[in-house]
Amino acid sequence: MSFLTLTHIKKSFGPIQVVHDFNMSIEKGEFISFLGPSGCGKTTILRMIAGFETTTDGVISIAGKDQNGLKPNQRNIGMVFQAYALFPNMTVFDNVAFGLKIAKKPKAEIESRVKEMLKLIHLDHLADRYPYQMSGGQQQRVALARALAPKPQVLLLDEPLSALDAKIRVSLREEIRQIQRQLGITTVFVTHDQEEALSISDRIVVMNAGRADQIGSPSEIYNHPQTRFVASFVGTLNLIDAKVTDAASNTIQIGDQQVSLKKPLGKANGETVTVALRPEAGSPAESAKGDIRLTGKVASSHFLGSIIRTKLDLGGTMLSFDMFNDPGISPPTIGEAVTLKFAKEDLMVVAD
Incomplete structure (x- = not known):
């Protein structure tokens, strides 16, 4: 009780x-x-x-x-x-x-x-x-x-x-x-x-x-x-408005690229769905594993001590990702092409 x-x-x-x-x-x-x-x-x-x-x-x-x-x-x-x-x-x-x-x-x-x-x-x-x-x-x-x-x-x-x-x-x-x-x-x-x-x-x-x-x-x-408010209020989070291109295969368009998600979208073709991705979820490392890859150009890169926070331009959609500071690796430079890899389950669909 x-x-x-x-x-x-x-x-x-x-x-x-x-x-x-x-x-x-x-x-x-x-x-x-x-x-x-x-x-x-x-x-x-x-x-x-x-x-x-x-x-x-x-x-x-x-x-x-x-x-x-x-x-x-x-x-x-x-x-x-x-x-x-x-x-x-x-x-x-x-x-x-x-x-x-x-x-x-x-x-x-x-x-x-x-x-x-x-x-x-x-x-x-x-x-x-x-x-x-x-x-x-x-x-x-x-x-x-x-x-x-x-x-x-x-x-x-x-x-x-x-x-x-x-x-x-x-x-x-x-x-x-x-x-x-x-x-x-x-x-x-x-x-x-x-x-x-x-x-x-x-x-x-x-x-x-x-x-x-x-x-x-x-x-x-x-x-x-579970909601857009919780996603935006707790922690740092990428909130992306994506277009459903194939509801049957859970495929959405982010910027100028298409990705398929693990869970049903609950939306019809042509509708907009909000998806969320934590900055620490993705990795640009060659050895990184992931079902999804998004490629963009570096729009900005900020040194924050233990981490480096970088913004990628994915054909008009901005996405932030974090990487640990490694003295032996140079941080991304503005204009550089970077491919971010992450798992399907890292990309979450959130309610409005």
């Missing part, structure tokens, strides 16, 4: 509907990321789970218990915000102890639990400091410890890393995931950063205009996007 379920969830602000019939079942201990651009509804769903927003329609349940009629402080949920929201006049110890004191836990239990949480986030040596005496990363770890101290059933994270610099963000997201696994707590994480979502999630919900365009594991979302 699923632990956290959202059934036919809808949310409107006046005449504007921001969440459309959202459904999802989350297992106990899962780490779920809601990924999408600003205004797509991901934070609204998080706030409805927390009880800060009421649902216009639908039911939210945790461990089989309907949450709709409960206030935020009755839901046994921990939440970490983007802006830390620590109490500036309290020490680290008192910030972490706050929820336990509100719950009127015994003093000995509070002290033991706070010490346990500070040890978990590796800040037990800073218990007497105030928020202003700490870095942004340290403050966010304290906010995480405060949310976890009362032993919530569900942990909600609302873009908790977006205010931090890149290096700290990477280390802290790994630490959050490690702590989540250690505690086995069901976690919902909201982010607009695809790398964050791909690196730490069990499953990802890609939100688009109040709807879940796709729900799946990071590899499913990246390797098999």
